[in-house]
Amino acid sequence: MQTEILNLKTERxxxxxxxxxxxxxxxxxxxxxxxxxxxxxxxSDRAVIMDFEQLLYISSAGLRAVLVTAKSLxxxxxxxxxxxxxxxxxxxxxxxxxxxxxxxxxxxxEALDSLDE
Amino acid sequence: xxxSDDTGNDHLLHFAVLNDLREIAVAADxxxxxxxxxxxxxxxxxxxxxxxxxxLTNTISYGYEDSEEHRIDLMIRRDGDVxxxxxxxxxxxxxxxxxxxxDTAASIEDRPIGGLGIFLxxxxxxxxxxxxxxxxxxxxxxxxxxxxxPENQ
Numbered sequence: 001m002q003t004e005i006l007n008l009k010t011e012r013x014x015x016x017x018x019x020x021x022x023x024x025x026x027x028x029x030x031x032x033x034x035x036x037x038x039x040x041x042x043x044s045d046r047a048v049i050m051d052f053e054q055l056l057y058i059s060s061a062g063l064r065a066v067l068v069t070a071k072s073l074x075x076x077x078x079x080x081x082x083x084x085x086x087x088x089x090x091x092x093x094x095x096x097x098x099x100x101x102x103x104x105x106x107x108x109x110e111a112l113d114s115l116d117e
Numbered sequence: 118x119x120x121s122d123d124t125g126n127d128h129l130l131h132f133a134v135l136n137d138l139r140e141i142a143v144a145a146d147x148x149x150x151x152x153x154x155x156x157x158x159x160x161x162x163x164x165x166x167x168x169x170x171x172x173l174t175n176t177i178s179y180g181y182e183d184s185e186e187h188r189i190d191l192m193i194r195r196d197g198d199v200x201x202x203x204x205x206x207x208x209x210x211x212x213x214x215x216x217x218x219x220d221t222a223a224s225i226e227d228r229p230i231g232g233l234g235i236f237l238x239x240x241x242x243x244x245x246x247x248x249x250x251x252x253x254x255x256x257x258x259x260x261x262x263x264x265x266x267p268e269n270q
Binding site: 024026027028057059060061063064067070071074087088091092095096097100101102 | 141142159163164173222226233240
């Protein structure tokens, strides 16, 4: 069901924030999604990893929210990466060119490992 | 909730939504159900959902100068391996061609926020046609269904 609501679960370990996003993000809740992220992120975070494994759908409104977050993290010097996107989500990121401005990893493990490189 | 139903034809889905962004998820459910029954691959269903979403979001967010309730009609039809999607609303005239494509090669600091919806729709669909007819915006999209799953043939 596409009507599954947006949810965000976060955990922080060693100043790395993992945000697991589930449900769908469209024009009706993208602003709320952006706000949820903003309140979850601390300036002291050295990295933010957004895990999209449970995300069913994202529209351009959701992509915008990701971009806004990426920009603000880039400004404060926090590493930002996405992981575990379905093929459909990857397609949306590729079509919008966002895969060039945001790092995308296959899994959360891979994203976490990349921080130590 | 959708305000009308006309699903007499197996290959045709016709319904309407109100000018409320929460209706997008309702439309998505209808589209998913149609695509599933028609054996349309998930990637194509996703592209259709995304395109309809972008157009509905634009119309609902920017298409009305009053705060009245409006009805937006949607039609999806499968003819062989081609899907045709028509979205019709009584909002203000819009000029989809005037929107400049975003620079998808821009770096993160230069990448502008916005201007993505119609661009994505054009990327996802095989054709995009807009016309203004008797005070209504009518957008017609087509998309090849792609490889259908055999069990749904």
